[in-house]
Every structure is written in structure tokens, then in C-alpha cells.
Amino acid sequence: MLRALSQPAVKLMERYLPDPFIFVVLLTLIAAAAAILFEGTHPVAVAQMWGDGFWALLAFSMQMLLVLVTGFILASSPPVKKVLALLAGLAKTPGAAILLVSVVSLLASWINWGFGLVVGALFAKELARQVRVDYRLLIAAAYSGFVIWHGGVSGSIPLTVATPGHFTEGQIGVIGTGDTIFAGFNLIIVAVLFVVIPLVNRLMLPTEQDSVYVTRDQLGEDEKPVFTPTRPAEYLESSRVLMLLIGVPGLLFLGHYWFVRGGAINLNIVNFMFLFLGIVMHGTARNLLDALNDGIKGGAGIVIQFPFYAGIMAIMTQSGLAESLSEGFVSISTAATLPFWTFLSAGIVNLFVPSGGGQWAVQAPVILPAAQALGADISRVVMAVAWGDSWTNLLQPFWALPMLGVAGLKAKDIMGFCLIHLVITGTIIGTLLVVL
Secondary structure (H helix, E strand, O other), rough: OOHHHHHHHHHHHHHHOOHEEEEEEEEHHHHHHHHHHOOOOHHHHHHHHHHHHHHHHHHHHHHHHHHHHHHHHHHHOHHHHHHHHHHHOOOOHHHHHHHHHHHHHHHHHHHHHHHHHHHHHHHHHHHHHHHOOOOHHHHHHHHHHHHHHHHOOOOHHHHHOOOOOOOOHHOOOEEEEEOOOHHHHHHHHHHHHHHHHHHHHHOOOOOOHOOOOOHHHHOOOOOOOOOOOOOOHHHHHHHHHHHHHHHHHHHHHHHHHHHHHOOOEEEEHHHHHHHHHHHHHHOOHHHHHHHHHHHHHHHHHHHHHHHHHHHHHHHHHHHHHHHHHHHHHHHOOOOHHHHHHHHHHHHEEEEEOOOOHHHHHHHHHHHHHHHHHHHHHHHHHHHHHHHHHHHHHHOOOOOHHHHHHHOOOOHHHHHEEEEEHHHHHHHHHHHHHHHO
């Protein structure tokens, strides 16, 4: 049944979903028009909000570009290639490949969202080298695991409210992760998704005649000729000692950060880890830079699109549009249903404000007073915002860009499959937030 449903969805997205750049342009126009029509904001003021906020995500854009590039560098190193190849060798059939990449992506995304995006895509490519399977679904399966990230240990909203001094501490105090990430209701949602998502991906596997298989160019399988240095500069580029002298101190820093300072995993640490492991495992600067040149090709979408999303976020937050949307859902809620309506409103806001921290800053001032007035479970409402933020990433191509860059695909290639997941996971999460 899911196979029959997924094929029309795939064809629909292939026909009508534009390039992610067109998508962000359309979202910009929609957000601007809504701010003018529903919030009464003057067009000049909207333009000022948009322009002032346009460069607000520059640091984050660079972090995301580095997620793609450093992850590619690490995964293209000889030792990691061997590990991925051995793991991929466990899958002997197309169905097994889909199940395996789904589970690996879910696990990696639960641990850390940036790690999940890169590992899922690179493992999918390795599977495609060994198993003849629909490449679109393989990458979609890798991306579908990303929906779990905000219920995992790198979830920005539950980690925010667990940090002393957070901006809502005066209202709700400090809420530990035992009441959010590791709460019984959240762990059950995570467990159910770990079962359902791989099965849904497997059931969507197209028939032989409907499948689209990977090309050699997309996999980047061409072997590079062995380089023989002849000049002093080339000997430096081929020096393994030089790379160890810079790589080992980087790894020592990581060890000290985790085991002595007790540091947490964050995006900068993930990028640092990927880079310095890549430096050591590639062995020479020439090998490293060759991998860098290959990896950077997929980053164009991040560079051009993230500033537009920063502009949209500014319009949504400064015009009051996101707040009004949240208030509309709160107005029809009860103590029992508030988590569901919060989840739904967070999913809609996420289309325009695809940032967990940014979304919490927008919705918390509306959601938390409503939860207190209604006597709703604050921890559950917090996680409802978190799950809503990650849920509509299945439709929003913002977060898919790093994975698509690694895979060499367009958003329209995978979003038909993701649309099926959007409906199924939304139903599961929304229901369990209320009934558990």
C-alpha cells in the first residue's frame, strides 16, 4: 500500500517542487505578505526587518558548510571508507539496504543532528556502491532519520531549558533532561519511530521498473592517480609527519575537552572532531585538500540560501507573525490538547523559522503562560515544540541541503518519500504527546 501511495507522491514532488532556492524565495514573499496583511506591518518596515536580519545566520551558515565539508573529508578517508564498506556489506538486498541506512541514520541523528546528516548520506552512498537499490529512496531513508534529532541528546530546546540562566528560567525554572529527553513519554516516541521509520522506508521500496539507480558520477568512484612529489613544496604537501604534528594535538584537545573538562557535544565540537580525524586519517595535506575540493562542491545551496532564511526569521519574529500563529492554536487548547496544538503550530512555524533555538525564543513567551494557565504539563509542552520543530523538516529542504550536497541529488528527488513520512510521523508524534 505504501509503495502505491509513495509513487504518486514522488511524481507530484518531482513535477511541482522547485529548487530549494525558489522555495526560499516563495517563503520570503509569503512571510512578507502575511506580515503586511495580518499584522498590519508597513511594507517598508517589513523590508527593513528582512534586510537587517539577512546576515544574522552567517556564523551558523559557516558551521553548516563545515558539517558538510569536514564530514565529507572524514568519510572519504581510507580507514572510514573501509569501515563503511564493511558495514554496508551486511546488506545483501535492496530491502536490507533501506532498513540498514534508516537505523544508522536514526541512531546517528539521535546522538547529534549534524553527525546524523553527514553519516546518513555517506553511508547511503557506500550502500549504493554495493547494492543495486533506488538511490532516491536510499537518500530519503537516510534523511528520514533526521526527524528524531530534537527528541535526542542534542535537542536544542530541551538542552536550553536544562541550562541554568536560560531566558525562561523565571517562569519555569530549570527543567532537567530527565523530564524531557529521557522522560518516559519521549523515550516511547523515540522507540516507536525507531521501529516505524525503517519499516515505512522498506514498504515504499519501488519496483524494478520504477526504481532510479545511482550513476558513477554521483558516487564519485573514480580513482585518483598516485601522486609522486618532485619539488620541495610537493614533498611538504605529501608529508605524513607534518599532518601528524597538527592532527595529534587536535585529537588531544578533544580528549581533554571530553574527559577532563566534561564538555558536551555541540556543532563546533563535531566539526572539530571531523576535521582533525580527517587530517590524521588522510595522512597528507594533498589527500586532505583533494577531499576538500570534492566535498565543497555540494555546499552552494547553503551559501546562497541560509541568508534568505535569516531574513524570513526576522520577518516572522519582529512582525509578530509567529507569535500570532502560536496564539491562534493556544486559544483552542485545553490542558490535555495543548501539547498537540503546540506540536502542530511549531511544525508550521518551522517552515519559516527552521531553527530550534530561534523557534523556542518565538514560541516560549506564548506557549508557557498558556501551559501554566491551563495547568498543562510544562515538560511535555517543551517537547511538543521540539518535536514540531523537527517534524516539518521532512518537508522543509533547509536541513536537507548538506545531505543533498553529499549525495548529489535535488530536493525534489527525495521529498515525495518524505511527504509520506510527514503524514505518518506527524500522526504518531501528535497522538503520543497527548495519550501517553
